[in-house]
Amino acid sequence: MPSFVGSIDQGTTSSRFLIFDQNGILVAYHQVEFSQYYPNPGWIEHDPAEILDSVQECINKAIKKFENKGHSVSDIKAIGITNQRETTLVWDKVTGKPLYNAVVWCDIRTHELVHQLNAKSPLGKDVLKKTCGLPITTYFSAVKLRWLLDNILVVKDAYDNGTLMFGNIDTWLIWNLTGKCDGGLHITDVTNASRTMFMDINTLEWSEQALEFFGIDGSCLPRICSSSEIYGYVKTVESIKGIPIAGDLGDQQAALVGQKCFRSGDAKNTYGTGCFMLFNTGTEPVISKTGLLTTVGYKFGKEPTVYALEGSIAVAGSAVKWIRDNLGIIKEAREINELAAKVEDTGGVYFVTAFSGLFAPYWRDDARGCIVGITQYTNRNHIARATLEAACYQTKAILDAMNSDSGHPLKSLKVDGGMTNSDLCMQIQANILGIEVERPEMRETTALGAAIAAGYAVGVWKSLSELDQVNTAGWAVFSPEITHEIAEERYNN
Structure with a gap:
């Protein structure tokens, strides 16, 4: 049955x-x-x-x-x-x-x-x-x-x-x-x-x-x-x-499980209302020296506890909602991709989405949002693209901190969440990080993680190896398309 x-x-x-x-x-x-x-x-x-x-x-x-x-x-x-x-x-x-x-x-x-x-x-x-x-x-x-x-x-x-x-x-x-x-x-x-x-x-x-x-x-x-x-x-x-x-x-821990990040060194990033990257550090907690959070990744029954380092971004998808509801630049969230795709870059515009301060690795609750670099050349397409880039640049800050804490630079990043529906956003992310970004076809990995935990408890899956066949179809991989030097110059700006 x-x-x-x-x-x-x-x-x-x-x-x-x-x-x-x-x-x-x-x-x-x-x-x-x-x-x-x-x-x-x-x-x-x-x-x-x-x-x-x-x-x-x-x-x-x-x-x-x-x-x-x-x-x-x-x-x-x-x-x-x-x-x-x-x-x-x-x-x-x-x-x-x-x-x-x-x-x-x-x-x-x-x-x-x-x-x-x-x-x-x-x-x-x-x-x-x-x-x-x-x-x-x-x-x-x-x-x-x-x-x-x-x-x-x-x-x-x-x-x-x-x-x-x-x-x-x-x-x-x-x-x-x-x-x-x-x-x-x-x-x-x-x-x-x-x-x-x-x-x-x-x-x-x-x-x-x-x-x-x-x-x-x-x-x-x-x-x-x-x-x-x-x-x-x-x-x-x-x-x-x-x-x-x-x-x-x-x-976010459910997404870690749903992405099957069961090995030490595996990492995922979820692009939802906020943005959250978790890095599996194994069965010992690692206290960050770079402003990241040490958190429990998951614990299945009596099996050993698995810990993670986490970088949290307060505003990601909610910036798209702000562009829609407060500025009225778009009528539906998906339209931001159409606008952003009309320009090759942001024309020097950068959007810092610190609506409620900045989380990791800065921890500045007094920070506030700003859009800088605006000239007469700037139009709504540039602002749309800068909105997508905002989450990608903050993700880069977190990845650098994780690489520093772990001592093992990440080779690829598994992604999920609403913003990953945008191929353009994920390509920008791969360009900025300089590593491959891997996206599953079925992106409900947060809900899947909770289902895996529940199913594991009642024997639907009897071992982690049985999960190898779960959600394997239709993965997309985005590889960097710009040089490391160009990526670093944009990030430094």
Whole structure:
């Protein structure tokens, strides 16, 4: 009998449910966009109830499409979850109701708090780096939770009363899917936990040092699990009731798994709302000397933990959305490629997309975006091309840092995410990096990674070698077409 695995992919701007067969072929899916809230400059929020509703709608409609193709829900062996990381939710364990909107990963309301925390130690932002692998910035969940406790009275009251529950998106979804107030599981996995700043990446447990630093007792935190095991069973969505939830990975780690970067030295870059490069460093964490993040890559059951170095870019695909919505240069995102292809270069225009500061390797939360090099010659085609180049140049900065930290220069880069649909963008990326860029035909690798983790836990795949045949068709390879000297000159500019 055929085996299928479902995957909930809860992203920054939309939720999706996808169903894959055991060869990694996408059989059915449904996607729903949800609202973005900007209550103040630099603040970005989501409605937790709307996110949950969007996930449930995606599940029900994807299942209907699956059944219309002649398949049976009973052949779906497990469900994996992958999610936007660092986005912080708080709710009450008695009522099950959210106590505040979700504070999104790229929200920078904690700017002042971060500077106060950095002033507590001579080590500044790196005071917890050896413990959790991360600098103290607006990015991570711990500072968002601290802000909520300090500024939102109902959150502080629930904390004082012992009814506060904290989690990232994965924790919120699993708790709701497995029963809510009636026995819902309050858990997370090691990859999501490693993005909170609360977890010791060496022990994979909540760090007393980190909790004390942030002034939190830990009673509101979820239990940490591996990325691939049977956590529990769906109870609250009728169309998939009784199916085990068996995979849980933050979205970028899920893409690492989905791209099958299982060997030390493998790397992938995901071009989504932001841009995220992960480099598999093996079973020992490597603390970066160049501003990169040390994170858990994945942990399958009782198998050894695999770590990664990560470079994060806050703005990638969202710059295309800004060009569309705020400047009105294009009506649809795909049009940016048509404009960019009309010119050979940007005419000397460079776009620094620091809408909410700069992440790795700079960590400048005071940086702001700018478009420079504009002359009377400049037209919208040049600005469109500079928008595509922006993510490619920042990726180059991260790759250089990774090569320095690892001591083993990367020979090729696996890519996925919405911006990789542009052949032009990927060719620009290969030119700037000076290495081959490899793109799979089926680019839903984030969702596939969560499906792989879930399927692995229930025996759909019994070994990593069995995954060699998963998602192998139709790869495209982009090779550099300009000299190293020209690439370096443009990057230096």
